[in-house]
Amino acid sequence: xxxxxxxxxxxxxxxxxxxxxxxxxxxxxxxxxxxxxxxxxxxxxxxxxxxxxxxxxxxxxxxxxxxxxxxxxxxxxxxxxxxxxxxxxxxxxxxxxxxxxxxxxxxxxxxxxxxxxxxxxxxxxxxxxxxxxxxxxxxxxxxxxxxxxxxxxxxxxxxxxxxxxxxxxxxxxxxxxxxxxxxxxxxxxxxxxxxxxxxxxxxxxxxxxxxxxxxxxxxxxxxxxxxxxxxxxxxxxxxxxxxxxxxxxxxxx
Numbered sequence: 127x128x129x130x131x132x133x134x135x136x137x138x139x140x141x142x143x144x145x146x147x148x149x150x151x152x153x154x155x156x157x158x159x160x161x162x163x164x165x166x167x168x169x170x171x172x173x174x175x176x177x178x179x180x181x182x183x184x185x186x187x188x189x190x191x192x193x194x195x196x197x198x199x200x201x202x203x204x205x206x207x208x209x210x211x212x213x214x215x216x217x218x219x220x221x222x223x224x225x226x227x228x229x230x231x232x233x234x235x236x237x238x239x240x241x242x243x244x245x246x247x248x249x250x251x252x253x254x255x256x257x258x259x260x261x262x263x264x265x266x267x268x269x270x271x272x273x274x275x276x277x278x279x280x281x282x283x284x285x286x287x288x289x290x291x292x293x294x295x296x297x298x299x300x301x302x303x304x305x306x307x308x309x310x311x312x313x314x315x316x317x318x319x320x321x322x323x324x325x326x327x328x329x330x331x332x333x334x335x336x337x338x339x340x341x342x343x344x345x346x347x348x349x350x351x352x353x354x355x356x357x358x359x360x361x362x363x364x365x366x367x368x369x370x371x372x373x374x375x376x377x378x379x
Contacts, residue, residue, distance in 0.1 A: 128157070145194065147201050148228055149174040149182050152192055164194040171203050173226065180229040181253040185220075187211040201226045213237070214254065214286050224251075240320045241266045242291070244282060256284040263293060267306050268323060268377050275325060275375065276303040277313075291318040302327065304375070308360040311373075323377040329354045 130143020141157035145164070150173045154166040171192065173185035190211075191204040203224045205211055210219040222235010231251040237244045246261035261282040265275040277293070277300045284291040294315045302311050316327040356373070358366040 132159070145192075147194065148226055149176050150201065150203075150226055152190075152194075152201075152203075154192070162195065162197055164192070164196075166192040168192050168203075173224075173231065175253065177253045182231050183214050183251050183253055185211055185213050185224065185231075185251075199227055210238075213251070214239075217286050218256075239284075239286075241268070242318070242320075244284065246282070249282075254285060254287045256282070258282045260296060263291075265318070265325075265377070272306055274304065274306045274377060276305065277301065277316075289320040291320070293318070308363075309356050309358055311356040312354050325375040325377075326372070327354075327375065328372040 127146045128141055128143060129146070130141065132139065132141045134140075139159040141159065142155045143153075143157070145152045145154075145157065145166075150171065152166065152168045153170040154168045157164055157166045168190045169188065171185075171187045171190040173182055175184040176182040187203065187205055187209065189206045189209050191206065192201065193204075194201040203211075203226065205221055210221050211224070212218075213220050218237050218239035220233055220235060220237050222233055225232050225234070233249045233251060234247050235245070237249065237256060243264040243266075244256065244258070244261055245263075246258040249256050249258040249261065259281050261280055262278045263276070263280060263282060264273050266272065267274040279296045280300055281294040281296055282291065283293075292315070295313065298312075300313065302313050302316070304310070311327070312329075313327045314329050316325050318325045354371065354373075355367055355369050358364075360366075
């Protein structure tokens with residue numbers, strides 16, 4: 127639904143006003159209306175929170191590129207380089223493209239929250255949750271901009287009400303990197319407690335004796351693991367390693 131003024135001239139059909147779509151409101155002084163779509167650079171783009179199904183989180187952005195396709199029933203909103211979306215009442219920012227539909231809000235890009243970076247081609251945004259079946263996850267060190275924890279290709283579920291993130295490997299155990307500590311390991315799942323600044327890592331019991339190909343010293347070898355192996359990548363430690371079925375990574379210590 128468009129509200130306010132529409133003008134038709136040799137510059138096309140243009141509007142100055144607001145567009146309401148699903149729970150979103152887009153404000154722009156230069157909407158351009160095409161037969162199958164509408165484009166705009168929005169001064170303000172807001173998604174109103176909705177707790178009942180279909181769920182939507184509160185989202186706001188400024189200087190947002192809008193591409194609305196009514197026939198496909200989808201509105202794409204992309205932030206410009208000098209701005210980011212604010213999500214979940216300031217608990218997270220998002221850079222990339224939101225795709226808003228009547229029953230879903232998905233994002234292709236990077237979410238930054240509580241020192242963490244979650245990157246995915248498709249993340250579902252619910253009222254207080256983010257869910258992605260394939261994502262990369264990084265966690266910054268508390269006292270610097272360095273990355274303290276990093277892994278790729280995981281199933282991610284972040285709950286801002288519980289202040290917790292659950293992650294599961296999409297393969298035979300994702301490689302987890304600890305750049306500051308100079309270690310790597312293979313883990314099937316881990317749980318991140320945001321406010322405690324700690325991560326609980328564990329190997330799937332059904333895979334405790336599975337073989338993972340490659341190690342730091344010989345990438346062509348197979349490691350028969352009883353639990354998961356932690357391997358030092360510090361060249362001065364000569365691939366020091368140990369095994370553990372579970373571990374806690376406390377970022378405060």
